[in-house]
Structures are given as C-alpha cells and as structure tokens.
Amino acid sequence: MRQFLTGLGLDPMVSEYNSFPVNPDLGTIDNCLNAVETRADTFILIVGGRYGSLADGGKSVTNLEYQTANAKGIPAYVFVMRSILDIVPVWKANQSGNFGHVVDSVKVFEFVEKLRQTGEEWVFPFEHAQDIFDVLRNQLAYLFMDSLEPMIPGYTFEFS
Numbered sequence: 001m002r003q004f005l006t007g008l009g010l011d012p013m014v015s016e017y018n019s020f021p022v023n024p025d026l027g028t029i030d031n032c033l034n035a036v037e038t039r040a041d042t043f044i045l046i047v048g049g050r051y052g053s054l055a056d057g058g059k060s061v062t063n064l065e066y067q068t069a070n071a072k073g074i075p076a077y078v079f080v081m082r083s084i085l086d087i088v089p090v091w092k093a094n095q096s097g098n099f100g101h102v103v104d105s106v107k108v109f110e111f112v113e114k115l116r117q118t119g120e121e122w123v124f125p126f127e128h129a130q131d132i133f134d135v136l137r138n139q140l141a142y143l144f145m146d147s148l149e150p151m152i153p154g155y156t157f158e159f160s
Contacts, residue, residue: 001046004133008140013039029055029064036068042143043069043076045121046132047084047112051105063111070120077139079132080112082125088112 005012013020013035021039022031036043045066052060059067069076087102091109099106116123124135 001044001129001132004129004136008137010140029053029061032061032065033068036065037072040069040072041074042140043074044136045069045076045078046126047078047080047108047115049081049084049103049108051103051107051111058107060107060111075143076121077124077136078115078121079124079126079135080115082127084108084112085123085125 002012002014002017015032015035020031021035023034026034043066045062047062052062055061055064066076083102087099088109091097091099091106092113095106099109103109112123115121124132126132126135
C-alpha cells in the first residue's frame with residue numbers, strides 16, 4: 001500500500017515505517033491519533049481479520065484513528081475484506097458461534113456492522129491488494145478533480 005501511494009506522489013503515514021512522525025512526548029496511541037489529527041488529508045481504512053491493539057475503552061487503535069478522521073471531516077475510503085462481509089450475516093444470526101477461522105475477535109464484525117449501518121462511508125469489498133489499488137486510483141483521481149474545479153471556474157474536468 002505504501003509503495004502504491006508513494007508511486008502516486010502521495011506521502012502516506014504508516015506507523016510500521018520509520019518515516020512515521022513520532023512525538024517523543026506522546027505514547028503510541030496518542031502518536032497515531034495525533035498523526036491523523038494534524039497531518040492526514042485523507043484516511044484509508046483497511047479492515048481485515050485482525051482487530052488490532054486495544055486502547056482504553058476496548059476500541060482498536062485503528063477504530064480510534066477512523067473516528068479521529070471522521071471528526072476532522074477528511075475524506076475516508078473504507079475497504080473490508082470480502083470474506084468478512086460474507087460472514088457478517090452468519091455472525092449476526094449466531095453471535096455466540098466460533099468465528100476464529102475468519103477473525104481474531106468478533107469486534108471486527110461489530111466494527112464492520114457499525115461502518116455499514118451508519119452509511120457515512122462507502123464500504124468497498126476487497127480480496128486482493130490490487131482490488132484496493134484499482135479503487136483508490138479512481139477515487140483519488142475524482143477527489144483531485146473535485147478539488148481543482150473551484151480553482152478554474154467554468155471548466156469541467158472529465159475522468160475516464
């Protein structure tokens with residue numbers, strides 16, 4: 001993902017890399033939230049089978065980053081693994097079942113359901129990284145075009 005976004009001329013902030021901005025006065029979770037709050041222009045959420053590290057309140061760091069991006073009002077692109085989307089109805093009908101073969105925590109299903117129920121974000125299913133790249137290439141082009149239109153009155157951009 002990082003290589004793809006860098007190839008588009010973007011500067012992704014990914015905490016797994018040493019280029020991630022770290023404020024030594026903040027803890028791990030606060031650094032992640034601060035990066036979204038102060039530096040992110042767009043948020044890409046990728047939901048797979050792992051819920052991730054828990055913060056106070058039982059939410060994952062990724063969930064808190066997503067909430068921070070929403071509160072900031074920046075564009076968010078949400079991708080959920082197709083196998084998770086396919087099993088959510090089964091989980092809803094049998095919430096006491098064992099779904100360890102799909103997710104490490106049923107909190108993943110809860111998070112996905114919340115994403116889908118609010119209707120605030122479009123949820124893109126994916127099976128492979130290339131699925132995400134294809135969607136982002138188009139969506140980021142639209143975002144870029146939309147940002148240019150106010151700068152050039154009377155000009156309409158077309159994307160194909």
